[in-house]
Amino acid sequence: MDRAPGTSVRTRLAFSYAGFLMVAGVLLIAVVWVFLLRYVPDEAVRLPARPARSLAGSPGNPGLFIPGRYDLWRAFAPKAALALAALLVLGLVGGWFLAGRMLAPLNRITAATRAAGSGSLSHRIRLPGRRDEFRELADAFDGMLAQIEAHVAEQRRFAANASHELRTPLAIARTLIEVARNDPDRDVDELLARLLAVNQRATDLTEALLVLSRADQGTFTRETVDLSLLAEEATETLLPFAERRGLTVETSGDVALTVGSPALLLQLATNLVHNAIVHNTTGHGGVWVTTSTGPQVVRLTVENTGDVLAPELVATLAEPFRRGTDRVRSDHAGVGLGLAIATSIARAHGGSLDLAPRDGGGLRVTVRLPAAGGGVPAPRPDRAHGSAGHP
Structure with missing residues (x-):
């Protein structure tokens, strides 16, 4: 079947991996941002400074600046964007390699299918490794190829044998006719009896082949x-x-x-x-x-x-x-x-x-x-x- 070219499964999987990673990163940043907002005031706050030294001799407090939400957003947004960009690149590159490794067995199955389509029924995938979905598919395909190969070989033997069996009575009949034609003292009754026996054998063989074909097709009332x-x-x-x-x-x-x-x-x-x-x-x-x-x-x-x-x-x-x-x-x-x-x-x-x-x-x-x-x-x-x- 002719199909228009489209995006490969590997590319789609790579974009899917990258998209999932981006969504996860955005959700994580959103969760962090929401939790930060709970402890950040709307406006910036600066606490008053204390003297350099207190009466107890402890160091003074020069003052504490608490940024507001806007200040926090200006500091957080660029770094979050860089993190998302890094996740995008990592998702695309990593997804591309991961998709390639995951689809490698499928490529072997495709190559074996094309070889079988060209007539090479003896080819087998024999995918190594432990059992999973791809290996079950490969094993099932190998089993199907084995059955098809055996069936084709059986059909070829059957066709050759049937041709030989059908040719035999025809050759016998031809020989009898040629001998009788060159024999002036031929016995017509004996010739007809022999030809009838040969014809009966050919008829029996033809009927047997028809019964065998009908049984193989399964077209009968039950x-x-x-x-x-x-x-x-x-x-x-x-x-x-x-x-x-x-x-x-x-x-x-x-x-x-x-x-x-x-x-x-x-x-x-x-x-x-x-x-x-x-x-x-x-x-x-x-x-x-x-x-x-x-x-x-x-x-x-x-x-x-x-x-x-x-x-x-x-x-x-x-x-x-x-x-x-x-x-x-x-x-x-x-x-x-x-x-x-x-x-x-x-x-x-x-x-x-x-x-x-x-x-x-x-x-x-x-x-x-x-x-x-x-x-x-x-x-x-x-x-x-x-x-x-x-x-």
Whole structure:
């Protein structure tokens, strides 16, 4: 924003210090003058002289002159003016240096702000000294820069990964078409089936990106939702998929009321259950979906059996297009956005998503969301359990 040039804050502070010092000096002189007037007569008085020596031998009094108010004013006013002038000079000079020392941290903050505005997000103020208003501002600004830098880096990685993921099906489709064009004995039905699969993958990726964008923006209608019912719906939808892989799926828990978008929260639960089924031990694994309530919070926990995961790997699984161990490619591996979408949905609802490895292998995902109305709902006695497994 273009602004007209004005007086600097340092100059204004210097004049403010000098003005305050002048006001204090004037008040002090006025108080002294008022108290002096109480003991000074209106007119000058001269007491009569006594003899050089009295009969007792003491020295005589040559006479005493007591000045009046006018005489006192003539003697007092010039010196008071000089004192006020000295206070003015001292206030301006001292105020200038004091204002400079006080505003030095602000100058560092301004320089850091300009550096950040030019694109240098790695710059930090790191203002030394004990905590005060300026240092709290500098620390808050450093924290904001760290968050912005991390967010920009994440967005750049996301854009690069998304571009790569979107380019892959297009490149595959182009290769299939070129091979089929140069093959006189091509199987049209097989070609169409492959192109349909590639197109479906690109469509799934595009829809996942749209869901992720919608969750990040937080543009959705909120209403009271029972998280346990959404968990049951997601489990029932994916039950045939779990049966084909020979997995057991169990749901349990209490009523968990929160406020948010039913569609997005259902997407969250579905992503977590699907992730737990896909990345599991085929044939003898299990998935456990539970809901619980606590003070001001409701929880959705999804656990699954599987390979032993290192904590370092688990900490990165919620990043977009991140896959662990055998999460590279499979028929149901998805597009690598399941946990990323779930994390964004949880954040958009004022909650969080935590990942932790299970003892013996597998993953535990815990979603924490604010409870509806801040209360703790009562448990529902007729809670149903669903399972899928071997006969």
